[in-house]
Amino acid sequence: MSRIGKKPVLLSTGVETTIGGQDVVVQGPKGTLTVKLPPHAQVALQSDPRALVVTVEHPDHVGDRAIWGLTRQLLQNAVDGVQKPFEKLLEFVGVGFKVALEGRTLTLDVGLSHKVSFSLPVGVEAKVEKQIVTLASIDKHLVGEIAAQLRRVKPPEPYKGKGIKYVDEVIRRKAGKTAKTAA
Known part of the structure; x- marks a missing residue:
């Protein structure tokens, strides 16, 4: 069973x-x-x-x-x-990272050579507050898929943690290079 x-x-x-x-x-x-x-x-x-x-x-x-x-x-x-609609919260971590909502289009400025425009499908609502984007929809699969597509634009990197991440996501950090000591 x-x-x-x-x-x-x-x-x-x-x-x-x-x-x-x-x-x-x-x-x-x-x-x-x-x-x-x-x-x-x-x-x-x-x-x-x-x-x-x-x-x-x-x-x-x-x-x-x-x-x-x-x-x-x-x-x-x-x-x-x-x-009650399902929500996913995405956080934009990085100096100069910006996100703006214009109608049904999110404009992402995340350190790339160009701005990325992301149009939201019907059934997904977005709200932008500073560095956090809240996506809401009655369809759990759809809101998760859209959040994953947004995160894929600039996934967080392990050295400084810059990128687009879920608010409750923990990024495993790596140590950077170490300088050689003169012996």
Whole structure:
């Protein structure tokens, strides 16, 4: 049995779900998300307590157990996201590093020979406060992907720690070169 997959996804008030074929539509106060189900997974709506229950065709098969837990967690993320958007915070560390938000475009000045323009996709909101960019979306996968793409523009380097990093990320630092001593 999948430990994660067998837990029901509890639905709070204000969250509505529609199950149609291999699609589950989750609606909430912040928006609507659609989760596509894998071929071997089924979802049923339980009434008391109000929850979604995920099942698979072959619970003893290793692949189906993995799909079971994954599907349940994707549904949980959708239910959580339509209630409270997911956020990722990125910090710009470096002298002269600047970031500006103009409409739906982030302009990054991160020590390259040119400025980098990054347009935000529909569904992702950004907020800039000094050296910290806050990305928010109801879709956890989308906000994580956009944050990773922004970080990839100038990843933090291990000597001085300059670059774009997640706020809670710890950069492992390396020692620089040491001077030879005359003997």
